[in-house]
Amino acid sequence: MYMKTIVILHTGGTIAMQKDTETGGLTTGEVNPLQQSTIPGADTHHIISEELLQVPSPHMTPDCMVSLYHGMKDRIYRFQADGVVITHGTDTMEETAFLLDLFHDSDIPVVITGAMRSENDLSPDGPLNLAAAVRTAADKQARGAGVLVVMNEEIHTAKDVMKMHSSNAAAFQSPGSGPIGRFANNRIHLNHRPVQRHLFPAAPMNKKVPLLKTYTGMEPEVVEHLSSLPLDGIVLEGMGIGNIPPSITAPVYNLLERDIPVVLTSRCPGGTVEEVYSYEGGGRRLKEAGVVFTGGWSGPKARLMLMAALEFCTSREELRQCFEEI
Numbered sequence: 001m002y003m004k005t006i007v008i009l010h011t012g013g014t015i016a017m018q019k020d021t022e023t024g025g026l027t028t029g030e031v032n033p034l035q036q037s038t039i040p041g042a043d044t045h046h047i048i049s050e051e052l053l054q055v056p057s058p059h060m061t062p063d064c065m066v067s068l069y070h071g072m073k074d075r076i077y078r079f080q081a082d083g084v085v086i087t088h089g090t091d092t093m094e095e096t097a098f099l100l101d102l103f104h105d106s107d108i109p110v111v112i113t114g115a116m117r118s119e120n121d122l123s124p125d126g127p128l129n130l131a132a133a134v135r136t137a138a139d140k141q142a143r144g145a146g147v148l149v150v151m152n153e154e155i156h157t158a159k160d161v162m163k164m165h166s167s168n169a170a171a172f173q174s175p176g177s178g179p180i181g182r183f184a185n186n187r188i189h190l191n192h193r194p195v196q197r198h199l200f201p202a203a204p205m206n207k208k209v210p211l212l213k214t215y216t217g218m219e220p221e222v223v224e225h226l227s228s229l230p231l232d233g234i235v236l237e238g239m240g241i242g243n244i245p246p247s248i249t250a251p252v253y254n255l256l257e258r259d260i261p262v263v264l265t266s267r268c269p270g271g272t273v274e275e276v277y278s279y280e281g282g283g284r285r286l287k288e289a290g291v292v293f294t295g296g297w298s299g300p301k302a303r304l305m306l307m308a309a310l311e312f313c314t315s316r317e318e319l320r321q322c323f324e325e326i
């Protein structure tokens with residue numbers, strides 16, 4: 001019988017941590033417990049398991065993500081992998097998934113998973129998540145679906161998934177669209193496929209792009225101060241369907257006049273930003289002024305996309321097409 005080759009790449013996070021029984025704190029030990037436990041699927045698949053990193057996911061950087069992409073690509077080629085599983089901390093899992101999905105230019109399934117509870121916690125969720133991820137990576141239904149996140153028996157696209165709860169095992173959701181499939185009875189059931197994927201060249205992520213969340217009565221000084229720093233672009237998490245408070249329109253327009261790209265997303269977890277309102281700070285006015293609208297990505301994902309796009313887009317129009325004409 002042909003055994004599929006699944007490469008598991010470990011990067012760290014709670015799934016690879018243990019609770020210190022004396023202090024109660026969660027830490028990364030010398031040895032990753034995942035490297036010592038039985039890897040799920042080892043009886044039916046050819047599993048190759050490697051530790052690329054051992055970091056909590058708040059320590060991830062866009063640079064690390066690019067290195068992870070190249071490391072993954074190298075293993076896919078070297079081991080002729082049929083699928084890849086990446087274990088990762090849950091805090092920033094959606095960002096790594098999103099960036100890898102922007103770069104991943106083959107049909108080979110890539111599945112990211114992690115755990116909300118450590119290996120020696122009461123009822124750890126890591127083993128089941130890992131088993132589900134291996135099954136998903138080996139399943140032909142996942143071919144061509146890009147990078148997926150598998151957590152708590154649900155399968156999500158990289159574009160839509162978000163960590164929506166800080167501690168619950170059911171922390172991951174795809175607001176506005178829902179999961180594209182489920183894991184049950186040791187197999188996966190895919191109900192939908194991602195409609196559209198963007199593919200960007202995998203370049204180093206060197207651009208400086210801060211992300212700013214808007215709020216009522218926002219002080220213009222906050223945007224003015226950012227504007228005084230070296231900056232390649234800025235992402236604003238606007239309100240609702242894409243509006244910002246009038247107090248910051250002047251410094252935002254100032255950035256545009258200086259030809260610094262301003263990308264708008266929403267602080268709502270679900271939905272897109274649209275040119276609807278024509279009041280001061282409304283989306284219609286922002287669009288006219290040259291603000292680039294996103295297709296419904298969260299602020300952190302829009303920031304990664306702007307950093308990646310700025311590496312190859314040579315004009316504002318090209319940048320706009322990257323975000324809007326998809």
Ligand SMILES: NC(=O)C[C@H](N)C(=O)O
Pocket residue numbers: 012013014015055056057058088089090091092114115116117
């Ligand atoms: N559940 C987790 O993995 C959270 C951890 N702080 C991390 O992201 O590395």
